[in-house]
Amino acid sequence: MSDITNASAPAPAFPGGTILGYPRIGRMRELKRALESFWKGASTEADLESVAKEVRLANLERLAALGLGRADSSIPSNFSFYDHMLDASVAFGVVPTRFKDYELEHGGFDLSGYSVIARGEGDKAPLEMTKWFDSNYHYLVPEIGPESTFELASLRWVDEFVEAKEAGFVTRPVIPGPLTFLYLSKPSDDAPTGFEPIERLDDLLATYDDLLAELAAAGAEWVQIDEPILVADIAADRSEVLANAAKAYANLVGLEKRPALFVAAPYHSLGDALPVLKDAGVDAIGIDLVRGSVPADVDLTGATIVAGVVDGHNIWRTDLDEALRKADAVAALGATVTVSSSTSLFHVPHTLQGEEHLGEELLSWLAFADEKVAEIVTLAAAREQGEHAVAGALGEARAALKARAEHPGTNRADVRDALAEVDPGWFERGPYSARAAAQANRFHLPELATTTIGSFPQTPEIRKARAAWAKGELSDADYEQAMKDEIASVVRLQEDLGLDVLVHGEAERNDMVQYFAELLDGFDVTKNGWVQSYGSRCTRPSILWGDVARSAPMTVRWAEYAQSLSDKPVKGMLTGPVTILAWSFVRDDQPLGDTANQVGLALRQEIADLEAAGIGIIQVDEPALRELLPLKKSEQSAYLDWSVNSFRLATSGAKDDTQVHTHLCYSEFGEIIDAIDGLNADVTSIEAARSRMEVLPAIRSHGYERQIGPGVWDIHSPRVPSTQEVTELLQLAKDSIPGKQLWVNPDCGLKTRGYAETTETLTHMLEATRAVRGV
Numbered sequence: 103m104s105d106i107t108n109a110s111a112p113a114p115a116f117p118g119g120t121i122l123g124y125p126r127i128g129r130m131r132e133l134k135r136a137l138e139s140f141w142k143g144a145s146t147e148a149d150l151e152s153v154a155k156e157v158r159l160a161n162l163e164r165l166a167a168l169g170l171g172r173a174d175s176s177i178p179s180n181f182s183f184y185d186h187m188l189d190a191s192v193a194f195g196v197v198p199t200r201f202k203d204y205e206l207e208h209g210g211f212d213l214s215g216y217s218v219i220a221r222g223e224g225d226k227a228p229l230e231m232t233k234w235f236d237s238n239y240h241y242l243v244p245e246i247g248p249e250s251t252f253e254l255a256s257l258r259w260v261d262e263f264v265e266a267k268e269a270g271f272v273t274r275p276v277i278p279g280p281l282t283f284l285y286l287s288k289p290s291d292d293a294p295t296g297f298e299p300i301e302r303l304d305d306l307l308a309t310y311d312d313l314l315a316e317l318a319a320a321g322a323e324w325v326q327i328d329e330p331i332l333v334a335d336i337a338a339d340r341s342e343v344l345a346n347a348a349k350a351y352a353n354l355v356g357l358e359k360r361p362a363l364f365v366a367a368p369y370h371s372l373g374d375a376l377p378v379l380k381d382a383g384v385d386a387i388g389i390d391l392v393r394g395s396v397p398a399d400v401d402l403t404g405a406t407i408v409a410g411v412v413d414g415h416n417i418w419r420t421d422l423d424e425a426l427r428k429a430d431a432v433a434a435l436g437a438t439v440t441v442s443s444s445t446s447l448f449h450v451p452h453t454l455q456g457e458e459h460l461g462e463e464l465l466s467w468l469a470f471a472d473e474k475v476a477e478i479v480t481l482a483a484a485r486e487q488g489e490h491a492v493a494g495a496l497g498e499a500r501a502a503l504k505a506r507a508e509h510p511g512t513n514r515a516d517v518r519d520a521l522a523e524v525d526p527g528w529f530e531r532g533p534y535s536a537r538a539a540a541q542a543n544r545f546h547l548p549e550l551a552t553t554t555i556g557s558f559p560q561t562p563e564i565r566k567a568r569a570a571w572a573k574g575e576l577s578d579a580d581y582e583q584a585m586k587d588e589i590a591s592v593v594r595l596q597e598d599l600g601l602d603v604l605v606h607g608e609a610e611r612n613d614m615v616q617y618f619a620e621l622l623d624g625f626d627v628t629k630n631g632w633v634q635s636y637g638s639r640c641t642r643p644s645i646l647w648g649d650v651a652r653s654a655p656m657t658v659r660w661a662e663y664a665q666s667l668s669d670k671p672v673k674g675m676l677t678g679p680v681t682i683l684a685w686s687f688v689r690d691d692q693p694l695g696d697t698a699n700q701v702g703l704a705l706r707q708e709i710a711d712l713e714a715a716g717i718g719i720i721q722v723d724e725p726a727l728r729e730l731l732p733l734k735k736s737e738q739s740a741y742l743d744w745s746v747n748s749f750r751l752a753t754s755g756a757k758d759d760t761q762v763h764t765h766l767c768y769s770e771f772g773e774i775i776d777a778i779d780g781l782n783a784d785v786t787s788i789e790a791a792r793s794r795m796e797v798l799p800a801i802r803s804h805g806y807e808r809q810i811g812p813g814v815w816d817i818h819s820p821r822v823p824s825t826q827e828v829t830e831l832l833q834l835a836k837d838s839i840p841g842k843q844l845w846v847n848p849d850c851g852l853k854t855r856g857y858a859e860t861t862e863t864l865t866h867m868l869e870a871t872r873a874v875r876g877v
């Protein structure tokens with residue numbers, strides 16, 4: 103090795119305050135609209151590129167206006183058209199061979215090809231999608247095998263740096279780290295059994311070498327390499343993970359031509375990986391001091407630590423005094439400390455501006471992305487110039503925190519008393535055998551009973567009616583009628599198709615969590631608080647700020663109306679406590695389990711009302727059960743206890759002949775099968791189509807006695823599976839689960855799909871069911 107390497111030259115100073123990333127979809131969701139119009143063929147690739155560029159440049163200007171430096175690498179470049187893991191697959195040239203036809207002549211993909219990898223087309227299944235750590239963001243899973251060839255096949259990261267530079271900014275490109283990329287990849291279809299993507303680390307590192315050289319040549323002073331995998335307890339042996347981290351960063355640090363390396367590890371504590379990164383000589387290390395804690399007993403002398411003291415995951419105003427104390431505690435370990443968000447801010451909405459309807463009081467408790475940037479700028483100033491320099495801002499933060507703690511809505515006696523009366527019997531239903539017999543007697547359902555997960559397509563007409571009603575342009579009575587008409591047509595369609603258990607279609611719900619948040623006490627909803635869920639899909643989490651209580655029935659009249667139109671059972675449809683918490687911004691001033699039980703109790707009352715109205719099948723959706731699973735094994739069982747309990751509190755009041763369903767959608771069930779069993783639902787529908795029923799053998803070996811509906815249609819994509827394909831999936835399912843226990847349903851609700859593909863696919867689903875039933 104030459105003795106004059108960049109590694110021995112001093113790194114440029116790390117900026118005093120920064121964020122790990124910023125929302126990518128645009129303040130008014132401009133990127134979402136541009137993508138969807140491009141996919142429909144209503145605009146060109148050049149149109150899409152130009153909207154994307156506007157979004158990027160507007161973000162840079164805004165961040166600089168909020169106080170981040172224009173030219174000191176404090177502004178991250180973290181744009182993506184769809185997903186950062188997809189970007190990495192494309193950039194490193196490791197796209198599965200089934201997409202070869204879409205590749206450009208000189209390598210790489212245009213935005214149409216890129217979109218096909220993300221969304222699938224014809225018989226080309228897209229990359230699998232799964233949860234990003236313990237967040238509600240979903241990434242596309244890279245597929246890596248011994249046959250993958252790694253090469254720098256896209257220079258988008260470099261081009262975006264140059265674009266910013268031309269606009270007068272020196273930004274910090276953000277790139278998924280090599281360990282995170284490979285440990286989150288799955289083996290390609292061609293890989294032999296036992297192959298692990300991490301075996302390709304050396305080849306991948308060579309590609310990072312090329313990328314870092316290109317970035318350095320373009321003038322990048324710092325690059326941010328995200329390694330959240332280092333905070334998670336994963337299947338791989340920890341000592342192997344640490345050895346690979348040591349090796350990877352020794353390699354990257356030793357490069358002759360590279361920017362300074364900032365390795366960021368959001369979402370929890372780095373633990374024993376912190377000294378490994380330090381010893382490898384990376385120039386700065388980002389640690390999460392919101393989910394994680396201040397490291398104990400580590401000598402950080404000589405290290406630059408980017409202290410994530412402002413919560414990137416949640417929307418509460420920061421306790422600035424506490425944040426400063428945490429930064430000081432890290433400095434006391436010997437490090438040079440700068441302040442930052444704990445994670446990328448893409449988990450929170452852009453700004454509180456435009457949310458004035460929330461009222462001054464609630465607003466004063468909150469900070470979205472832009473307000474968090476301002477907090478970080480304040481913290482950096484406090485550290486650099488002393489607290490007196492920002493005394494006004496510190497005082498305001500203290501006053502807001504105090505007002506929040508003392509507000510009556512955060513501590514209601516009626517809610518607290520009701521929970522105090524709950525006894526252990528409220529968490530138990532009768533034995534399954536008795537329930538199954540009572541339900542068989544009541545419903546007489548065939549083997550392989552068919553159903554859907556709840557929502558039907560949300561048509562432009564439904565959205566228009568809801569918007570007009572919200573604006574007061576449509577009367578309550580007219581809105582009610584519009585929804586009833588929609589319910590009637592959805593019921594008719596299901597009867598025509600021949601489904602066994604019907605749904606009302608959820609037309610009246612803007613969103614499965616927000617609908618309940620608007621009806622329950624303790625919540626508020628934003629007007630424009632969108633966050634990216636996957637690709638162009640955004641959600642608008644509600645704000646759960648106080649004690650939760652139900653003041654009136656929430657779903658009964660819709661379910662009752664739908665049931666009045668059919669002799670077949672119509673499922674009542676509720677969202678479970680864990681999902682309501684996971685998809686809201688939830689209060690951080692009491693244990694989550696306490697909040698979950700408040701929601702559970704409200705749902706329990708709703709279920710009693712549904713039963714009284716004659717609804718015999720009730721589904722309580724918990725798609726987020728896996729999502730909140732802590733990244734550290736040591737915290738998982740406590741989480742699973744309270745989450746399962748809150749579901750049981752909600753559902754255990756149901757009578758034996760009421761059939762309780764639940765629905766879960768994500769791909770990694772393996773580790774929580776016990777918890778799924780613990781929910782004690784009579785029927786559980788799960789996502790399974792994209793992974794081709796991968797989860798079922800594990801469920802079988804677990805010994806699952808109740809009923810299960812593995813999804814046979816991946817509803818994330820507009821692709822229509824053939825009858826043949828559905829038949830094969832059902833046969834596969836029957837290999838693991840006896841027909842008596844098996845239901846037939848899509849992976850998830852249909853609200854993002856159109857009617858054409860819905861009708862076609864459900865027709866295929868029913869044909870396939872008849873074929874497999876043998877009638």
Ligand code: MET
Pocket residue numbers: 555556557608614675723725765767850851852853
């Ligand atoms: C993300 S899970 C969705 C379940 C809900 N019942 C629906 O069908 O839309």
Ligand SMILES: [Zn+2]
Pocket residue numbers: 555725765766767849850851
């Ligand atoms: Zn779902």
